[in-house]
Amino acid sequence: MTETARADDAAPVASDAVPGIGMALAAVTMAATLVPVTRGVDSPAVWGAAAFAVAAVLAFLARRHRAVGRRVAAVAAVSSVVVLLCAGYALNQGVAASVQLPGVGLSVSLVFTAFVTAGLSIGVGVADYFGVGPGGLKARSLRTAIFSLLGFGGLFAAQIATMLLLVPVIMVLGVSFESLSDVQLTVVSQFGMALGTAVLAVGYLSASDLDFSYIDLSVPSKRDVLWIVGGVVVIFGAIMAITFVFQTAGVESAEHGTTQQAAENPTILLVLIPASILVIGPFEELLYRNVIQKSLYGTFSRYGAVVVGSVIFAIIHTQAYWTAGPGQVAASLGTVFGLSIVLGTVYERTDNLLVPALVHGIYNAVVFANLYFNYV
Structure with a gap:
């Protein structure tokens, strides 16, 4: 991806917006894994996913405020990979942790939500690591x-x-x-x-x-x-x-x-x-x-x-x-x-x-x- 991380992606806003997007996705992932934990879901995979989701949020947060170098973006991406694997394993073992959406009458699996948002977080973390800005991420x-x-x-x-x-x-x-x-x-x-x-x-x-x-x-x-x-x-x-x-x-x-x-x-x-x-x-x-x-x-x-x-x-x-x-x-x-x-x-x-x-x-x-x- 280094071939396409060009100067047009390297503006100061690039170091803020992209980690911000990653932080938002990781925050959704964290919530989707912590809620089942607080409700007593007894699954080591969900607990592991929650722990690494917190790590991803902290890594993106540090990048968002430019407190660390871009290598921490790799930590966010790797943490999201672990969340993806843990959430996928939990789903495979039949742990869905579904919740009812108010006013809609539909239920959604929190574990599946974490699986999807973790996958998106991986992409954002990799983009941030290679210096891709918001324009490049959009493209x-x-x-x-x-x-x-x-x-x-x-x-x-x-x-x-x-x-x-x-x-x-x-x-x-x-x-x-x-x-x-x-x-x-x-x-x-x-x-x-x-x-x-x-x-x-x-x-x-x-x-x-x-x-x-x-x-x-x-x-x-x-x-x-x-x-x-x-x-x-x-x-x-x-x-x-x-x-x-x-x-x-x-x-x-x-x-x-x-x-x-x-x-x-x-x-x-x-x-x-x-x-x-x-x-x-x-x-x-x-x-x-x-x-x-x-x-x-x-x-x-x-x-x-x-x-x-x-x-x-x-x-x-x-x-x-x-x-x-x-x-x-x-x-x-x-x-x-x-x-x-x-x-x-x-x-x-x-x-x-x-x-x-x-x-x-x-x-x-x-x-x-x-x-x-x-x-x-």
């Missing part, structure tokens, strides 16, 4: 929101394209929608995903006055091949490490919607295995790495873009897990975020879309193949 927040919407647009584009493709398929086969098999629907959905994502990507390029040279496609070099092999090894190593940590800590993750469908009809996996390499990997990486991550390079540093792009990638996957509870969804999205960091780093290091596409595709294909052999 980065707006850019993140825009590309989050573009990411969600990928989901809708795929669904719309699938619906459009179903019309000629039904006409050609002379059947009704209800009579289509799960395998047929899976095949059409994969074509729909490819078509919808491609149209959205081309639309973005056109709206941004970019041509197809923006797409980083080239024949993999020997170095790229090493990155492909290394990426596959690292991504499976990461999933093994995350699984081990979850099992040790007693964290439950949500089941992907595709896994639930495959349990009922494993045959669809025979479609998804090749589709992983031919469709899912290439087209998801086209949108989330070559379009979103690359576009973020102009606002964030390249490594910052990897992290922000991975946050967007993880949030977009919420729809794949939303049948589970918030704690289980949070755990699954944490896994997706970790895997996305690997894919984003591979793309950042090679500037070749084929590299993360193959790493992503091979990973998915192996996972689907393993599921198939477990089910049959």
